[in-house]
Amino acid sequence: MLAGGGEAQLRLLDADDKGLLRRGFERLSDDGRYNRFFVRKRMLLDAELDYLTELDQIHHLALVAVRATALEPTEGLAVARAVRLVTEPHVYEGAIAVVDEFQGRGLGAALLRRLMAATAERGGGSLRFCLLPTNTAMRALLTSLAPQSAFVDEDGVLRLDIPLDGSSPARSTAAALDARAGDRLRPRARRPPAPGR
Numbered sequence: 001m002l003a004g005g006g007e008a009q010l011r012l013l014d015a016d017d018k019g020l021l022r023r024g025f026e027r028l029s030d031d032g033r034y035n036r037f038f039v040r041k042r043m044l045l046d047a048e049l050d051y052l053t054e055l056d057q058i059h060h061l062a063l064v065a066v067r068a069t070a071l072e073p074t075e076g077l078a079v080a081r082a083v084r085l086v087t088e089p090h091v092y093e094g095a096i097a098v099v100d101e102f103q104g105r106g107l108g109a110a111l112l113r114r115l116m117a118a119t120a121e122r123g124g125g126s127l128r129f130c131l132l133p134t135n136t137a138m139r140a141l142l143t144s145l146a147p148q149s150a151f152v153d154e155d156g157v158l159r160l161d162i163p164l165d166g167s168s169p170a171r172s173t174a175a176a177l178d179a180r181a182g183d184r185l186r187p188r189a190r191r192p193p194a195p196g197r
């Protein structure tokens with residue numbers, strides 16, 4: 001339930017969500033885009049859309065908040081993602097964006113809580129956020145979710161690591177997900193033709 005009324009559904013983002021993501025990006029203000037991408041960005045390139053939506057959901061996962069409206073069956077409201085760092089495999093780097101008109105209604109906090117749980121499920125030891133020091137909304141959100149974690153200034157960018165609960169029951173889910181990914185990589189057995197064909 002959103003503060004102020006209405007509801008949103010959270011689910012994994014997938015390769016079919018390119019249009020959804022592009023429309024959501026267009027609804028982010030210039031400052032919102034700058035805070036998310038650290039550059040003044042006018043549009044998402046096709047290659048960027050591919051990178052942001054073609055996910056294995058283990059080393060790179062993303063959650064999207066959507067709602068159905070009278071005009072659109074699925075309107076994208078927010079997205080949060082976590083990418084496992086090659087150099088520090090126990091660390092995932094997180095990012096989040098909520099379209100401007102839905103900010104301040106609890107979506108950011110709800111998505112980050114789910115992202116923390118999903119990252120722990122995949123065996124992540126911590127979730128790292130890098131943000132501009134002027135990003136007061138994100139600073140406040142992170143402080144409320146991880147009051148024990150401290151911001152570290154790295155050449156003008158703030159970094160904060162949120163430790164994830166290593167005893168999460170999800171560790172076993174991580175193994176199951178890895179097994180499923182293995183299945184996807186193996187060639188599938190061909191189904192026998194349906195009777196009568």
Ligand SMILES: CC(C)(COP(=O)(O)OP(=O)(O)OC[C@H]1O[C@@H](n2cnc3c(N)ncnc32)[C@H](O)[C@@H]1OP(=O)(O)O)[C@@H](O)C(=O)NCCC(=O)NCCS
Nearest residue numbers: 032035096097098103104105106107108109137138140141
């Ligand atoms: C940062 C961002 C994700 C917050 O999302 P949101 O949905 O607006 O946040 P929520 O409504 O869940 O707010 C959660 C808490 O964050 C803090 N917060 C959110 N917006 C704030 C603001 N503008 N000023 C101060 N605190 C703020 C508050 O502590 C709030 O808790 P409260 O509602 O109990 O007061 C959103 O502003 C955004 O998408 N910004 C542009 C992209 C960006 O900066 N991404 C982060 C880079 S990784």
